[in-house]
Amino acid sequence: MQKENHNNSAVYTHKLLTIYFIFMVVFFINNAQAQNSICYVSEQGSGDGLSWSTTTDLTTALSDINCNEIWVQSGIYYPSEIVGDTFSFLIDRPLSIYGGFLGDETTIAQRIPGQYPSILSGNIGDPDEIDDNSEHVLYIDGSTSNGIITSASKIDGFTIRDGYSTNTHGGGIYCNGNGAGSVCSPKLNNINFFNNAAYGGGALYNDGNNGGESSPLVQNSTFAYNTASYSGGAFYNQANTGTSSPLFENVTFYANHAEVAGGVMYAGSFNGDSSPTFIHVTFYGNSSEQRGGLFAIASTTSRPSYFTVINSIVWANTAVIEHPLVVNVSSRGEFLNTAIDVECPTYVGVKYTCTDTITADPKMGLFKNNGGFTLTLLPHPVASAIGVGIVAECPDSDQRGMVRPQGEACDLGAVEMKISDEVIFKNGFTAEDD
Ligand SMILES: [Ca+2]
Numbered sequence: 134m135q136k137e138n139h140n141n142s143a144v145y146t147h148k149l150l151t152i153y154f155i156f157m158v159v160f161f162i163n164n165a166q167a168q169n170s171i172c173y174v175s176e177q178g179s180g181d182g183l184s185w186s187t188t189t190d191l192t193t194a195l196s197d198i199n200c201n202e203i204w205v206q207s208g209i210y211y212p213s214e215i216v217g218d219t220f221s222f223l224i225d226r227p228l229s230i231y232g233g234f235l236g237d238e239t240t241i242a243q244r245i246p247g248q249y250p251s252i253l254s255g256n257i258g259d260p261d262e263i264d265d266n267s268e269h270v271l272y273i274d275g276s277t278s279n280g281i282i283t284s285a286s287k288i289d290g291f292t293i294r295d296g297y298s299t300n301t302h303g304g305g306i307y308c309n310g311n312g313a314g315s316v317c318s319p320k321l322n323n324i325n326f327f328n329n330a331a332y333g334g335g336a337l338y339n340d341g342n343n344g345g346e347s348s349p350l351v352q353n354s355t356f357a358y359n360t361a362s363y364s365g366g367a368f369y370n371q372a373n374t375g376t377s378s379p380l381f382e383n384v385t386f387y388a389n390h391a392e393v394a395g396g397v398m399y400a401g402s403f404n405g406d407s408s409p410t411f412i413h414v415t416f417y418g419n420s421s422e423q424r425g426g427l428f429a430i431a432s433t434t435s436r437p438s439y440f441t442v443i444n445s446i447v448w449a450n451t452a453v454i455e456h457p458l459v460v461n462v463s464s465r466g467e468f469l470n471t472a473i474d475v476e477c478p479t480y481v482g483v484k485y486t487c488t489d490t491i492t493a494d495p496k497m498g499l500f501k502n503n504g505g506f507t508l509t510l511l512p513h514p515v516a517s518a519i520g521v522g523i524v525a526e527c528p529d530s531d532q533r534g535m536v537r538p539q540g541e542a543c544d545l546g547a548v549e550m551k552i553s554d555e556v557i558f559k560n561g562f563t564a565e566d567d
């Protein structure tokens with residue numbers, strides 16, 4: 134009996150060990166799958182994508198469910214897959230994608246900002262023609278069963294350019310959060326949106342219609358030379374019975390143009406909510422052929438849109454017919470502690486709030502590479518934008534990655550000037566505008 138018990142015990146122990154072993158194997162496999170699997174992409178990539186020496190192509194990586202983080206080497210990438218009616222890059226599941234790599238980095242932080250641009254270009258077909266370009270360079274779909282797109286999904290370190298359409302929205306990015314339960318609210322960081330065109334929202338369309346949500350978090354990015362043949366030269370929020378309330382922080386809007394209304398933004402929120410927020414944003418040289426050099430807003434009296442602009446620069450924006458800043462139906466809005474070169478907007482039956490407005494010229498420099506991933510305009514180092522930001526609203530760094538504040542308080546707009554520049558100029562040097 135003793136012997137048999139011992140044998141039974143041994144068998145039992147063996148079984149336990151076997152179960153334990155199987156459990157551990159399954160545990161490690163699951164654990165490995167739960168980790169970020171990085172996929173590496175280059176222009177000519179045709180490998181397995183598991184290293185910089187075996188890169189794959191961008192369309193393959195985006196469609197491979199094992200790629201939940203994608204690193205993209207410097208280069209120009211053209212969409213080659215049909216999505217809907219046009220060629221686009223498609224993101225239809227939660228993932229993060231980073232550009233700006235030379236191609237030997239082992240961490241995202243090793244990227245050298247601005248040195249190795251990764252460009253997503255809509256200029257397919259004849260390079261001298263825009264009519265045949267992609268209608269949306271990037272299509273982000275937060276309406277599928279693959280999962281909603283939240284700010285955990287990051288698009289970081291790209292130039293998105295040359296999307297073109299005269300009859301659809303979102304030439305650069307179409308962000309689809311249409312329908313109840315859908316969410317398209319990624320984090321867009323270190324992006325240059327250049328020269329995109331659409332009917333509405335030249336660079337970006339935030340589709341939060343039909344009870345859905347599209348409220349991207351846009352940081353450290355620039356929108357320049359984007360146009361709308363209708364409205365919203367840079368971007369267009371649509372929130373009919375849904376939500377489209379993006380947040381822009383450390384962002385530059387330069388020389389965007391709408392042929393009808395809203396050189397920068399159109400926000401439509403009939404029976405929904407579109408209440409965008411702008412913190413440390415530079416709006417410079419945007420225009421509308423008709424109304425609202427910056428914003429065109431359409432909402433209802435019972436549910437007005439409400440925009441907020443804080444610690445920002447609003448300068449040299451124009452509209453041909455009506456107010457150089459805002460045209461609206463039933464919206465509300467606030468400009469707080471912001472440099473503005475025109476009268477606070479008023480409209481029939483509507484009062485905007487302009488609090489602690491700075492009316493002296495910030496004397497902006499030229500639009501160019503001033504460091505960082507994106508192009509910017511520097512404020513004059515001894516003019517009105519310097520050192521007057523509300524500290525509580527100040528991000529940790531500026532659009533270029535410069536630590537904020539330099540000096541006692543932040544500078545208005547997207548860029549913080551180096552304290553050394555401020556000190557030098559305060560000591561009597563003549564500052565140059567560029
Ligand atoms: Ca073309």
Ligand SMILES: [Ca+2]
Pocket residue numbers: 519520538539540541542543544549550
């Ligand atoms: Ca400062």
